[in-house]
Amino acid sequence: MxxxxxxxxxxxxxxxxxxxxxxxxxxKGDDGGGGGAWGGLRSSKAAxxxxxxxVGGLREGLGKALAKLEEGQAGLGGLDxxxxxAAQREVHRSWERYVKDVSKRCGSLGELLxxxxxxxxxxxxxxxxxxxxxxxxxxxxxxxxxxxxxx
Amino acid sequence: xxDSGKEPQKxxxxxxxxxxxxxxxxxxxxxxxxxKVTKAAPGAYPCGDRDHEKYYAVHHPWSVYDVPVPDMxxxxxxxxxxxxxxGWKVTGYGxxxxxxxxxxxxxxxxxxxxxxxxxxxxxxxxxxxxxILEVDLGSACFQYPDKSS
Amino acid sequence: xxxxxxxSLKPSEFEDAADGYRATSDMASAAKDRIENxxxxxxxxxxxxxxxxxxxxxxxxxxxxxxxxxxxxGLIATSLxxxxxxxxxxxxxxxSAVADAQAEKxxxxxxxxxxxxxxxxxxxxxxxxxxxxKGTTDDxxxxxxxxxxxxxxxxxxxxxxxxxxxIAAALQEAxxxxxxxxxxxxxxKADDDLTVSHRDWADVQSDTRGVNKGAKEYLETLGxxxxxxxxxxxxxxxxxxxxxxxxxxxxxxxxxxxxxDGLPADVRDEANRTVLAEKRAQFHLExxxxxxxxxxxxxxxxxxxxxxxxxxxxxxxxxxxEFLRNSIKGMDTIQDRFDRTGQGPDGLPRAYxxxxxxxxxGDGRVIIANGxxxxxxxxxxxxxxxxxxxxxxGGDLKRSDDLWATTSSKVPGREVSTITWLDYDVPRxxxxxxxxxxxxxxxxxxWAIRAASPFSEFMSGVQEAQGGPQAxxxxxxxxxxxxxxxxxxxxHGDLASDDIVVAGSPGMQTKHADNLDVENGHVWAMxxxxxxVPTLGSLVxxxxxxxxxxxxxxxxxxxxxxxxxxxxxxxxxxxxxxLSLKNQAAVIAGKYDEVVLK
Numbered sequence: 035m036x037x038x039x040x041x042x043x044x045x046x047x048x049x050x051x052x053x054x055x056x057x058x059x060x061x062k063g064d065d066g067g068g069g070g071a072w073g074g075l076r077s078s079k080a081a082x083x084x085x086x087x088x089v090g091g092l093r094e095g096l097g098k099a100l101a102k103l104e105e106g107q108a109g110l111g112g113l114d115x116x117x118x119x120a121a122q123r124e125v126h127r128s129w130e131r132y133v134k135d136v137s138k139r140c141g142s143l144g145e146l147l148x149x150x151x152x153x154x155x156x157x158x159x160x161x162x163x164x165x166x167x168x169x170x171x172x173x174x175x176x177x178x179x180x181x182x183x184x185x
Numbered sequence: 186x187x188d189s190g191k192e193p194q195k196x197x198x199x200x201x202x203x204x205x206x207x208x209x210x211x212x213x214x215x216x217x218x219x220x221k222v223t224k225a226a227p228g229a230y231p232c233g234d235r236d237h238e239k240y241y242a243v244h245h246p247w248s249v250y251d252v253p254v255p256d257m258x259x260x261x262x263x264x265x266x267x268x269x270x271x272g273w274k275v276t277g278y279g280x281x282x283x284x285x286x287x288x289x290x291x292x293x294x295x296x297x298x299x300x301x302x303x304x305x306x307x308x309x310x311x312x313x314x315x316x317i318l319e320v321d322l323g324s325a326c327f328q329y330p331d332k333s334s
Numbered sequence: 335x336x337x338x339x340x341x342s343l344k345p346s347e348f349e350d351a352a353d354g355y356r357a358t359s360d361m362a363s364a365a366k367d368r369i370e371n372x373x374x375x376x377x378x379x380x381x382x383x384x385x386x387x388x389x390x391x392x393x394x395x396x397x398x399x400x401x402x403x404x405x406x407x408g409l410i411a412t413s414l415x416x417x418x419x420x421x422x423x424x425x426x427x428x429x430s431a432v433a434d435a436q437a438e439k440x441x442x443x444x445x446x447x448x449x450x451x452x453x454x455x456x457x458x459x460x461x462x463x464x465x466x467x468k469g470t471t472d473d474x475x476x477x478x479x480x481x482x483x484x485x486x487x488x489x490x491x492x493x494x495x496x497x498x499x500x501i502a503a504a505l506q507e508a509x510x511x512x513x514x515x516x517x518x519x520x521x522x523k524a525d526d527d528l529t530v531s532h533r534d535w536a537d538v539q540s541d542t543r544g545v546n547k548g549a550k551e552y553l554e555t556l557g558x559x560x561x562x563x564x565x566x567x568x569x570x571x572x573x574x575x576x577x578x579x580x581x582x583x584x585x586x587x588x589x590x591x592x593x594x595d596g597l598p599a600d601v602r603d604e605a606n607r608t609v610l611a612e613k614r615a616q617f618h619l620e621x622x623x624x625x626x627x628x629x630x631x632x633x634x635x636x637x638x639x640x641x642x643x644x645x646x647x648x649x650x651x652x653x654x655x656e657f658l659r660n661s662i663k664g665m666d667t668i669q670d671r672f673d674r675t676g677q678g679p680d681g682l683p684r685a686y687x688x689x690x691x692x693x694x695x696g697d698g699r700v701i702i703a704n705g706x707x708x709x710x711x712x713x714x715x716x717x718x719x720x721x722x723x724x725x726x727x728g729g730d731l732k733r734s735d736d737l738w739a740t741t742s743s744k745v746p747g748r749e750v751s752t753i754t755w756l757d758y759d760v761p762r763x764x765x766x767x768x769x770x771x772x773x774x775x776x777x778x779x780x781w782a783i784r785a786a787s788p789f790s791e792f793m794s795g796v797q798e799a800q801g802g803p804q805a806x807x808x809x810x811x812x813x814x815x816x817x818x819x820x821x822x823x824x825x826h827g828d829l830a831s832d833d834i835v836v837a838g839s840p841g842m843q844t845k846h847a848d849n850l851d852v853e854n855g856h857v858w859a860m861x862x863x864x865x866x867v868p869t870l871g872s873l874v875x876x877x878x879x880x881x882x883x884x885x886x887x888x889x890x891x892x893x894x895x896x897x898x899x900x901x902x903x904x905x906x907x908x909x910x911x912x913l914s915l916k917n918q919a920a921v922i923a924g925k926y927d928e929v930v931l932k
Contacts, residue, residue, distance in 0.1 A: 054221040054250075054746060071213055072206040072226050072245070081380030085389070088373040089396070092365045099358040106354025109347030115339035117516035118417055122351060125410060125523050129403075132524035133358065136399045139528060143392050150385070165388040172395065174529035223746045225679035230909030244909025246679060248746045282894075283920075285927035306744075311927055314711075314745050323910050 079151045086148025089140050096137040103130060142168065193232070193240055193326040194298070201327050202227040205245045208299055209322055213249070215267045216260040216318070220252035232326035243299075243324040250315040254307050257318050261288055261305055268292050273301075285311075298325035335509045337446035337501065341432075343508075345422040352414035355407040356581060362403035363604065369397045371684040375676020398530040405538050405608050408585040410522045413515060413545050415582055416552035420511035423551075424504050431500035440494055446505060448498040450490035462487035467494040469502030518544045532622075535615030542612075546586050556583055558590075565596030565795035572597050592690065593699075595795025599686045599708045606687040613692055614665045621658045625649055661692040664700065664724030671702060671731050680742050682735055689757055689792075695785075696759035698724025701792070702731060703753040704738040708799045710751035712741060713806045714922040715793065715831075719814025719838075720776045722760050730754050733904040737811070740911045740919035744928070752922070755792060758785030761815055776815045777874035779822070779843055786822035790829060797830040809833040809922045814867055814900065817842055817883065818876050824851040832856060835921050836883050836890075837903040837914075840871020845878035847889040857890040858921050858929070859883035860914060865900040892932045893917040 055071060107126055113119035146168075150161055205227035213222060227245035231237035249257070265278055273292040280286035281304060288305045304319045374393050377386060432442050441449040447468045454462040465488070470476055476499055483492030521541050525534055546553070556579050560567045572594075575583065584591050584605050591597065592605035625648070628641035645651060668687070675684050682704060689701030707713050714737055718730045731754055738752040761775030775781070793810070800806045810831045812820040821842025823829050829851040835858045836842065844850065847857035861868050861884040872880045883890045896913040897905045903914045911919070913930060920928040 055224050056221055071210045071222065072224075072247075078381050081377060085373055085377045085393075088368065088376070089393070092368065095361045095365055099361040102357035103354040106351040108350065109344060110351055113339065113343065115336050116343065116512055118348075118512050118519060121516040121519040122348075122414070125519050126351075128524040128526075129355070129358070129407065129410075132403065132528075135528055136396070136403065139396060139399065143389075143396060147389060162385040162388050165385070165392055168392055172528035174531045175527040176531065176533060221747070223680070223743070225681070225743075228679050228909060230906070232908050242908030244679070246743050248743060250746050282930050283928045284931065287928065306925070306928060308925070312924060314748055314924070317744075317746060319743070321910060323908055326908070 081151070083148050083151030086144045086146070086151060088144075089147060090144030092140045093137050093144075096133055096140065100130065100133050100137075103133070139168075139172065142171075193235075193328045195330045196327045197330055198229050198241060198327075201241075201243045201324060202229060205243045205299065205322055205324060208294060208301075209245050209247060209320065211271060212264065212268075212301065212303070212320060212322075215264055215271070216249065217263065218249055218252045218256055218260055218318075220249055222249050223247045227322070235326060238329075240326045240328055242326050245320075245322040247320050247322075249318040249320075252316075252318070254305075254309060254316050257305050257307075257316065258288070260318065261290060261303070264290055264292075264303060272296060298327075299323065335505055335512050336444075337428075337442070337505060338444055340421075340425060340428055340505060340508050343421060343425065345418040345425060348414045348418040348421070352411040352418070355411040355414065356578070359404050359407035359411060359581070362400040362407065366397050366400035366404060367684075369393055369400065370672060371675055374673075375681070378673075379676050379681065395529070399528055401607070401611060402525070402530045402534060402538070405585070405611075406522055406524065406541070408581060409538075409541055409545050410519070412549065412582040412585040413519055413522065415578070416545070416549035417511065417515045417519075419552045419555065420515070421508055424508035424511065427507065428501060428504035431497050431504060435494070435497040435501075438490070438493065440490070440497065442497075442501065446498065446501045448494040448501070450488070450494040452488065453490045454487045457487070464488065465491065465494075467491065467498040469495075469498030469500070469505075471499070471502050471506045514548050518548050532615035532618045535611050536619055539612040539616060542586065542588075549586060552582075553586060558583075558587075559594055563596075565791060565798040568594045568596035568795070569798045572601070589691070592687075595791045596798040597795070598799050599688060599703060599706050602688045603686040606690040610665060610668065610687065610690050613690075614662065617658050617662055617665075617692070621655075621662070624655060624658075627652070657692070660723070660725035661698070664692070664698060664727055667725075667728040667731065668700065668702065670728070671735075674735070678735070678739055680739050682738070683751075688753065689755075692724060694724070694757055695788070697722065698727075698756065700724055700727050700756045701753065702734070703751050704734060705749060705751040707751040707753060707796050707806070708801075709749055710800075710806050711748040712745060712750045712923055713796065713800070713808045714741065714750075714752045714811055715796070715808070716752065716754050716811045717789070717813065717816030717819055718754070718756060718760075719812075719816040720761050720763055720774075722756055724756070727754070727756060730756070733813075736904050736906065736911070736915060737918060737922065740915050741922045744919050744923040744925055748923075750922070753796070755789065757788055757792065758819060774870075774874075776818075776840065777871075777876065779818060779876060782815065782818040782822040782843065782876075785819040786826070786828075789819055789823045790826075793823075793830040794828075803830065807832050807924045809835055811835045811837070811918060811922070812839065813903070814838050814840065818871075821850065825849060827851050833858065833921050833924075835918055836860070837918070838862070838865045838867045838900045839883045840867050840874070841876030841878075841882050843876065843878060845881040845888065847883070855891070857883065858893055858917075859888070859890040860893045860895050860903060860917065862895040862897050862899060862902055862914060864898045867900050891929070893921075894930045894932045 103126065110119055110122065146161065146164055225247060227243050229241040230244050232240040232242040265275060268275055273294050275290065275292045277291035279289065281289040287307065290303045292301050300323055302321045306317050306319055308314055308316045374390060377390060435442050435448050443449060447466045449466045451464040452461040479495045483495060521544060559571050588605040588608040592602050592609055625645060628645050629639055630642045632639050671685050674682050676682060686703040686706060688703055689699045691699040716734050716737065722730060734752045734754040738750055742750045759781055761781045763774040763776060797803055808831045810820050817836035817839035818841060820834060821844055825844050831852055833856045834850055834852050837860045839859060848854050850857055868882045868884055871877060872882045881888050884892055894913055894917065897903055905912045906915065917929050
């Protein structure tokens with residue numbers, strides 16, 4: 035079940051040919067801007083926004099995955115007497131939760147990254163502090179004595 | 186690059202790479218070609234054997250292609266004539282030492298301490314890959330400015 | 335499992351559920367790729383500073399969430415497919431027995447027993463009674479029933495008993511499969527936090543083993559790669575599988591898939607990255623919990639202490655410790671390469687891990703490509719020389735990066751892939767006395783002879799995955815003893831390459847370039863100022879008749895160098911590639927006339 039959209043994204047990510055610019059007319063020399071043809075390629079605001087959008091954009095795929103997970107459960111209701119069916123239900127619930135949590139993570143991180151690129155820019159330190167806080171939200175529960183997995 | 190033992194100039198990396206980009210744009214401008222140019226931006230690198238925490242040099246390699254070779258030949262001539270008018274000193278113009286004996290131009294921009302080597306690789310008849318104007322722009326060593334506390 | 339349940343169960347519904355997990359796994363794989371090869375590199379090139387570092391750390395953690403999801407959901411899908419396969423087999427047997435019973439107008443009861451009507455010869459005007467046969471899976475009991483059937487006047491008894499037994503057997507098969515898979519499925523529940531720890535990856539590894547055990551029969555239906563297959567055989571087998579079957583095979587056997595020559599690069603990469611994640615976790619856990627070394631000596635007693643010897647036997651001792659530390663160092667180096675994607679003026683392309691194994695042929699297996707070789711116009715395979723191993727692979731990976739960048743700038747608009755190939759037992763030393771060898775290990779061709787076949791197979795596999803010999807222009811680049819490996823592989827006419835470049839070669843086991851398996855005129859050799867290895871090599875006889883590739887009588891194109899020593903061939907000065915490096919790039923790019931000859 036590989037979706038066309040994800041295949042396309044993979045293909046885009048591959049960037050098969052070395053990136054090039056088209057020169058249709060000779061650019062004027064020292065224009066006082068950031069170096070003519072090669073200047074201005076390192077705009078940091080744009081980079082943060084792009085990163086934020088890239089991460090936030092992953093939520094779409096996660097949403098589709100949740101839908102497919104749900105679809106797949108359709109025929110398995112009410113199979114009492116089948117231990118595996120009961121086990122699968124538990125597995126499904128756990129992954130539904132996990133995928134939703136990952137989606138939330140994409141959302142928070144994406145927002146934070148995009149904020150760096152927006153005009154309402156907080157100071158570097160404030161944003162970094164907010165990123166650091168994310169660590170606690172997602173910490174390893176077994177280190178804190180959380181649920182060991184059934185094995 | 187030979188600094189003749191002088192201590193490298195203190196300059197912010199961003200300023201040096203911006204200078205490289207400007208000089209490359211100037212060269213592209215003089216070429217006056219319509220085609221494709223590679224996007225890679227200038228970068229800073231360790232300078233020879235020097236302490237890489239203190240010193241750096243800028244390198245900007247790029248190429249022009251999808252341009253007919255006769256146009257590239259005209260571009261090389263234009264560079265030879267116009268670079269000196271823009272503060273460059275042409276240090277060499279002639280075939281390189283490869284079997285192809287490709288036309289190569291060398292020039293120096295001493296005020297900001299840059300050197301460029303431009304080679305016309307005419308690949309007609311010997312490769313399916315495009316002919317290119319290969320540009321190799323490099324700087325002398327610079328020093329990172331002292332960090333303000 | 336009871337009759338009612340198995341009767342109404344549709345195994346295909348487990349397969350439908352599997353599809354949902356498969357889709358999730360595929361989504362996670364694409365998301366991980368996007369983060370690692372698009373978002374993170376984009377940030378690395380454009381940003382810097384502490385905030386960027388913190389953000390990249392979070393991105394890495396998020397990427398781990400996706401990688402974990404990819405592998406676990408892949409395993410769940412495979413488990414459900416295997417479960418469906420096992421239940422379907424039981425259900426077929428059930429349905430067949432029930433159909434046979436019902437064809438004779440017997441009644442199958444809710445408990446699986448079979449009720450048969452009166453039949454047979456009348457005695458005293460009455461037909462022998464009907465009855466209900468309860469099935470058994472016990473052989474002894476079944477025998478007893480069979481015996482008593484001979485004495486039963488109702489001929490239906492024997493057959494009803496047989497049907498009941500078959501039903502019981504089917505139910506038992508289903509019960510066993512159900513009982514086996516339920517705990518394995520539960521083990522695949524998602525972690526309850528979003529930190530993918532070493533423990534979590536170790537759990538994935540053991541989950542994989544558990545699923546493999548359960549899916550043995552299912553695996554058999556998939557078949558496996560042909561035993562001792564050529565890369566062509568392997569490719570053929572892979573192409574014969576459906577998408578679903580391929581995904582199941584990768585989930586169950588990532589290490590096997592990762593090492594199969596002839597398979598596409600992205601398949602090998604995905605499998606090997608899973609192995610890498612699992613091994614890294616496993617080794618960290620082992621190192622962190624390694625029992626401390628007891629006192630080794632206790633004078634005046636001579637020799638080692640008993641406690642020390644027991645510790646060595648139990649844990650593997652200092653050797654194991656060194657292996658763990660070196661392996662982790664090597665794995666960190668590989669991760670560093672992944673983290674370099676996007677950097678450099680041309681933007682280092684994503685890496686493909688075509689081979690990974692901490693042990694390999696003895697020095698570890700690391701095969702990494704810059705860019706996808708399957709679609710490259712120009713491909714290079716770099717074979718390192720003496721002293722290389724997994725722990726020290728960093729320098730070699732950088733050389734491959736520099737070869738990629740310099741070659742790419744020679745052919746803008748074309749795709750280039752450079753591959754580092756370490757998959758042989760590498761001799762320790764090339765110079766006398768170094769590493770304690772009076773006679774350097776590298777004076778012995780046996781390592782090269784042993785490496786020849788795996789190297790040939792690898793090259794053949796790359797060619798196969800590319801689509802044949804015409805698909806890409808290929809160059810092999812051998813450094814030092816790596817060139818001897820190439821010579822050995824090539825001597826026997828089995829090297830899938832168009833050009834051979836050797837740097838600092840001590841000999842290629844043959845006395846003339848024309849004996850190597852490339853067209854005449856396509857062998858290129860370099861020896862830098864201050865590189866003593868070629869001379870040493872000619873003295874110990876790694877070349878034939880003391881001839882090494884930079885000798886005029888060898889007949890190779892000798893390229894000019896401007897670097898020093900045995901290891902400078904890939905140097906750049908202030909970012910500008912040396913002539914030594916540029917000449918290699920010219921050959922790799924197929925621009926032979928742009929080489930500067932000596």
